[in-house]
Amino acid sequence: MAETMMLGNQAVARGLWEAGCRFVSSYPGTPSTEITEYVSEYPEVYAEWAPNEKVAVEAAVGASVAGARAFSGMKHVGLNVAADPIFTAAYTGVSAGLVVAVADDQGMHSSQNEQDSRHYARAAKLPMLEPSDSAECLDFARRAFDLSEAHDTPVLLRLSTRVSHSQSRVTPSERQERERRPYQKDAGKYVMVPAAARVRHAAVETRLTALTEVAETSAFNTVERHDKRIGVVAAGIAYQTAREALGEKASYFKLGMIWPLPEASLRAFAAEVDTLFVIEELDDFIETHCRKLGLAVQGKALFSPLGEYTAEQVRAVILGTEAPAQTPAAIPGRPPVLCPGCPHRGLFHVLHKMKLTVTGDIGCYTLGASPPLSAIDLCICMGASVSSLHGFVQVRPEMAGQTVAVIGDSTFFHSGITGLINMVYNKSHGTVLILDNAITGMTGHQQNPATGLTLQGVPTHKLDIEALCRAVGVGRVRVLDPHDLAEMEAALREELAAPEPSVIVARRPCVLLPYVKRETPLAIDGPNCRGCRACMNIGCPAIRTDGRVMTIDRSLCVGCGLCARLCRFGAIHPEGEQKA
Ligand code: SF4
């Protein structure tokens, strides 16, 4: 087939399809989301969004045991959620191949931490492959299934933001259709009661030894010999950065399989070069392994454990070239904010105005923490808003009447629901606000159990959030329009005064959904504006000031009218109706 350009994530999807994968279950998370979106375009693959990563992996394990090649994709923090089934799937092994992709986010472009997923491969004793460009994304995704079946193991495929979201050349092939493997009942292999698990643990250790041999001999790991005064060991995007920085001034041991790591071949490479560097973003994972082998390597003593590396930084460290001058950024930094016209912006204004303590969650509504809304006090991980509200008010019962949790609809299904069950079970006093925007917003509009549509847009059962909350035992559940600020404030006062758990569902669809109608943009009457800046308090990016004159950027304004309701001087009107 002809060579073409593909995104890394698109190439992973293509590799899954070519490998004959039949089942995909994932949870969206930047930078991994597009793998599942692209794979859903192949009719031969059943693909779905799961409510969280643990469910997704458990579904993929079931599909593998049932005999179909299966896949699950997630971002790095999602691997924490999925760790429970993954560690035991390492013991059960697979029937048909099972591949789990995890996309790390070096530099935290859209994540709450910068964890290094390679530690999971080591801890779970699973093989991990790491491609460095789109061609390898396709190739490694395809070959991961063969590795999985040959060694009876789930295989982890590690990606990074730069690899997932960069385009480079790939040469696609045809799909290798695979019949389902026959299902064989085998409780000793698949039912991990202690007696069986003890046997399987021994099998896992034996498998790891066999996989180390694969690492020594397979084409996943390659050596490029150039100038032997400098040797570099690197994988993934760090290899690309090192190659760009040093070109043929160094020789490279490029790792495509980053766990288990080879021993003999790394020793042999170290013996060939004068000075050996390990270049790896985040933790000293490869370096530690090399040191354990007794190799004299240089790594984190020279390179930062923080963020992404640039070729200039690598050149400066290894070749001693001038460090890049800190040139001022060409464009001003723009911290993420709620979109202009976000239907839930006003709610944060109310929370701020009422001086409530707010436990927040992951997604669009983390952005309620940004000034001037400044409405979030704590944000840990998906679902944590509800459970940390419970802990907070248990310790400070005197604040129960002024503390709320805020969580989006998709995040509530991901893992907020268990926190709500805990609140009811343990007799908490606290109010949970579920901000239902009728989509999974921040990752780019993925469907979820309450949208009534599947990943493919096919109608399905639409989960009833209010009924769900009542079913777990919440006695006080009400639905409000977040545009009605006065009603929202009154409802909050009532629910916070109630000595029992309560839920307010604030319901309005995301303004970016195609069916949401936009109103006429608003404009400010110059003569009537007193410059009081009350309209700035909602932090809408469409409202601007040069220090004297207030204006509304008509290209951003969706006419939601929130600012007009905050203006006590009636200076904001639909465009064309203003007085001057
Ligand atoms: S994506 Fe939708 S819900 Fe999220 S901040 Fe923007 S408008 Fe609000």
Ligand code: SF4
């Ligand atoms: S709230 Fe009204 S009067 Fe005050 S700055 Fe904004 S437009 Fe002008």
